[in-house]
Amino acid sequence: MFRFHSQIDRIVEAYIGEYASGKSELAINRALELKQQEHRVVLVDLDTVEPFYTLRPLKRLLEEKGLEVIGLSSEDAFGLGETGAMLTPQARWALWREGDIILDVGYGVMGAQTLNLVEGAYESPHLRILAVINALRPMTNSQDRIVEYLHNLGRVDAVIANSHLGDETDAELVLNANRIVFSVAQQMGLPVDYVAVDEKLRDEVPGERFPVPVKYIKRYMPGAMWK
Amino acid sequence: MQATIGESKKAFMTGNEIVTWAALAAGAEVMFGYPITPQNEVMHYWTRLAPKYGREFLQTEDEISAGFTVCGAVQAGKKAFTATAGPGNVLMQEPFGMAEAMRLPLVAIIQQRGGPSSGTVVYSQQEVTLTTFGGNGEGNRMVYSTATHQEIFDYVIKGFNVAWKYRFPTFILGDGYQAKMREPLTIYEPQDRGIEMVSPYPLIGKAGSIGVDREAEHLCNIYSLEEELYDVVLQHAEDYERIAPEIIEYEEKECEDADILIISHGVVSRAADDAVKALRAQGIKAGYFRPITLRPFPQQQLRDAIAKSGAKKMLVAESAYGQLYRLIRQEIYGETIPIEGLFMPGVGIIDYDIMNKVKSIL
Numbered sequence: 019m020f021r022f023h024s025q026i027d028r029i030v031e032a033y034i035g036e037y038a039s040g041k042s043e044l045a046i047n048r049a050l051e052l053k054q055q056e057h058r059v060v061l062v063d064l065d066t067v068e069p070f071y072t073l074r075p076l077k078r079l080l081e082e083k084g085l086e087v088i089g090l091s092s093e094d095a096f097g098l099g100e101t102g103a104m105l106t107p108q109a110r111w112a113l114w115r116e117g118d119i120i121l122d123v124g125y126g127v128m129g130a131q132t133l134n135l136v137e138g139a140y141e142s143p144h145l146r147i148l149a150v151i152n153a154l155r156p157m158t159n160s161q162d163r164i165v166e167y168l169h170n171l172g173r174v175d176a177v178i179a180n181s182h183l184g185d186e187t188d189a190e191l192v193l194n195a196n197r198i199v200f201s202v203a204q205q206m207g208l209p210v211d212y213v214a215v216d217e218k219l220r221d222e223v224p225g226e227r228f229p230v231p232v233k234y235i236k237r238y239m240p241g242a243m244w245k
Numbered sequence: 246m247q248a249t250i251g252e253s254k255k256a257f258m259t260g261n262e263i264v265t266w267a268a269l270a271a272g273a274e275v276m277f278g279y280p281i282t283p284q285n286e287v288m289h290y291w292t293r294l295a296p297k298y299g300r301e302f303l304q305t306e307d308e309i310s311a312g313f314t315v316c317g318a319v320q321a322g323k324k325a326f327t328a329t330a331g332p333g334n335v336l337m338q339e340p341f342g343m344a345e346a347m348r349l350p351l352v353a354i355i356q357q358r359g360g361p362s363s364g365t366v367v368y369s370q371q372e373v374t375l376t377t378f379g380g381n382g383e384g385n386r387m388v389y390s391t392a393t394h395q396e397i398f399d400y401v402i403k404g405f406n407v408a409w410k411y412r413f414p415t416f417i418l419g420d421g422y423q424a425k426m427r428e429p430l431t432i433y434e435p436q437d438r439g440i441e442m443v444s445p446y447p448l449i450g451k452a453g454s455i456g457v458d459r460e461a462e463h464l465c466n467i468y469s470l471e472e473e474l475y476d477v478v479l480q481h482a483e484d485y486e487r488i489a490p491e492i493i494e495y496e497e498k499e500c501e502d503a504d505i506l507i508i509s510h511g512v513v514s515r516a517a518d519d520a521v522k523a524l525r526a527q528g529i530k531a532g533y534f535r536p537i538t539l540r541p542f543p544q545q546q547l548r549d550a551i552a553k554s555g556a557k558k559m560l561v562a563e564s565a566y567g568q569l570y571r572l573i574r575q576e577i578y579g580e581t582i583p584i585e586g587l588f589m590p591g592v593g594i595i596d597y598d599i600m601n602k603v604k605s606i607l
Contacts (some may be wrong), residue, residue: 037286038259038427126289154257156266156432157290183257183429192254 019222028144029057029118031176032064032133035150036158037125039059040180042073044150045122047235049085058117062109063089064132065124073122075242088112105135113138113145114177130171146175148211151202153181154196176211177203179228189222196228246272247298251431260397260423261286264354265294266432267401268326272442273352275288275325276302277314281331282366283421284356287328308333312340312353319349320464322447324405328354330421332363334372335380341414342380346466348481349448350408350415354401357420359591368421369591370511373568376416377540383478385485387492388416388540390510394428398433402435402442409443411488418539420564422512422593462557489541496535499525503554505603506582508547510536510564510569513594517562520599531603532556539569544576558606562587562599 033041033049042065049061061080065072071212073080077091088108112119113136121136123129133139149168152159158164168174181195192215203210210230215223217234225232258266264287268276288304290442305311311327316576318325329337334355344351357372359365374590378384387407389400400417408415435442448464455461468474477530496514499521500506509517514535524531534550536543551559559582561570566588574584587594587602 037262038257087357154255154429155262156256156258157262157293159256172300184427184430185256 024074026051030113030121030142030144030146031119032121032123032139032145032147033150034123034130034133034147034174035125036152036155039125039150039152039155039158040178040182040214041125041150042122043235043237043239044178044180045120046073046076046080046238047214047233049080049118049120050083051233052118052120053084058086059119060086060088060112060115060119062112062119062121063087063135064105064109064121066131066132067106070240073239073242076238079238079241086115086117105132110135113142126171127170146211147173148176148178150178150180150214151199153179153198154183154191159195159198161198161201161205164198165205168202168208174208176209178211178214180214182214182216187216187219189219192219192223193227202227217237248434250432250434253431253437255429256432257427258394258428259286259425259427260419261356261425262290263292263394263397263430263432264328264401267398267586268405269294269298269300270398270432270435271402271405271598272403272445273300273326274323274445275303275328277303277305277318277325279305279308279311279329281308281330281333282359283358283368283424284330284333284354286424287354287356289433294537302497308336309339312337315351315353316340316343316347316349319351319445320347320448321450322445324409324445326352326354326405330356331358331360331372336377338375339466340381341386343466343497344414345380345382345385345481346414346477347464348427349464350405350412350445350594352404352408352415352417354417355419356424359394361373365591366421367591368564368593370420370513370564371566371590372418373510373539373563373565373569373572376418377572383482384540385481386414386416386540387411388418389494389537389540390418390539391423391537392511392514392535394423394430395533397423398430398432402440406440406443407492409445411487411492418511420512452500457580474588475555485541492538493541493543493546494537495543495546496533496537497550499530499531500532500550500554500556502530502536503556504530504558505607506532506534506550506554506556506559507558507562507599507601507603508534508536508569509594510539511563513562513586516594516596517599519596520603523596524600524603529603529607539572541578542572547573548577548580551577556582558582559584560599560603560606561585561588561603562594564589564594566590
């Protein structure tokens with residue numbers, strides 16, 4: 019039998035979705051948000067699909083911000099070669115930790131299946147699987163394409179609207195592109211947990227423009243060289 | 246052929262994904278490939294999208310086969326391509342050589358990873374020598390080194406056109422950073438930009454009797470006599486040198502009065518561009534020169550930049566141990582400007598690296 023820590027209200031979220039949809043960025047922001055609310059937070063880098071292109075270069079920075087980060091740092095991976103692509107025991111048993119758990123999962127269908135390897139993931143009463151969608155990415159830029167994509171991913175409990183164009187994002191794009199995400203959510207009977215908006219657009223995209231909470235995010239991932 | 250992009254639009258994508266969309270937009274009919282990081286998503290996206298647009302894919306048993314199947318498909322008149330990296334690029338040199346020998350319009354996307362051997366899966370610029378002069382031929386290839394996501398889209402489309410127009414193997418040389426980075430760009434149907442796509446045509450099995458209706462097609466990668474090969478190689482060299490001025494592309498900034506010229510290619514040129522701006526702001530007259538085509542190389546243009554600037558030094562910055570440096574030296578043989586190198590094989594180069602190096606050598 020699986021036995022979980024007894025915190026009733028704890029938050030366990032797994033960020034899944036298309037490659038470069040914003041999973042790592044939103045997982046980092048969510049973990050830091052919870053930390054700011056004085057929760058105990060564990061951020062887990064579960065990306066075994068492309069482990070060389072994850073939040074790994076940011077691990078140290080995030081730890082300095084008070085997050086507990088499970089995942090290999092660049093230093094930890096030194097010398098491992100291709101065996102650096104492994105699921106650590108700490109990640110496998112992450113749900114046994116106390117506090118809120120934010121899982122940054124590898125991309126696509128294979129990425130979502132990584133959750134199979136996390137002990138107790140599907141028995142967890144807390145786990146919510148959140149699919150991140152950027153409707154300005156061509157693979158997910160229409161209602162049909164997003165619906166098809168979500169069906170492939172398996173279990174999804176909610177979607178996050180994260181439509182943007184990096185540095186070239188503007189308010190109009192955020193408002194228009196995310197409409198598609200809301201239509202998809204309605205069609206599939208899924209909640210939209212929140213809309214993620216670059217904090218630089220805080221004034222131009224006020225929260226009341228959407229029927230769900232807007233989270234203003236700070237972009238950390240450009241700090242990784244390959245981004 | 247079915248429209249793929251539709252109306253021109255801004256999109257947010259990774260480099261590998263862009264390769265796929267650009268190949269679709271260029272009318273590529275079939276990809277042959279074998280998995281290797283960091284080009285895997287080119288295949289992943291192609292296999293997801295190809296069936297929707299009536300295109301085809303075959304995963305071969307290795308890179309040697311992937312290259313040769315491209316050689317076969319283009320002879321049958323199919324617009325075909327492959328994508329690879331590192332050790333895969335090494336294995337493909339044999340089919341790339343065949344494409345040189347037989348003047349086949351082969352298109353390959355190379356996403357450089359660390360080397361030698363399996364190196365790293367992440368990033369490098371260590372496939373310059375291999376991609377420009379690999380194989381046992383004379384380097385009659387067209388190699389475009391991209392620096393931005395917009396360029397990946399633009400040059401993949403252009404790559405198919407120059408391959409089918411000039412019939413030399415054509416390479417889009419990226420790297421792991423460009424493959425995985427995500428950036429906004431504008432995607433479009435080539436015809437909406439006035440770009441006429443060269444239609445593929447069969448090289449073999451043509452209609453008509455040889456000697457009566459048409460000349461014979463000599464598609465040959467082996468000859469009986471030394472003299473036969475000699476004539477063919479000389480003819481190819483002549484053809485290549487004749488078209489080179491039409492192919493050569495480069496980018497130059499602030500070279501008119503530069504005391505130091507900074508030469509780089511690919512993603513490193515983004516750092517060089519920033520470094521030149523920052524150095525200028527600090528009163529150091531730096532100039533920027535970037536070969537976009539590494540083969541054929543803009544050697545006259547670089548000589549002209551050296552001459553007009555009167556620069557005292559040149560710095561070659563690259564994520565390799567002197568591959569671009571050696572290429573430049575052979576291309577501008579006879580120039581007397583001292584050339585220094587900032588060699589950082591397998592790791593990224595940022596503006597500060599270049600600025601510090603410039604200050605240490607000026």
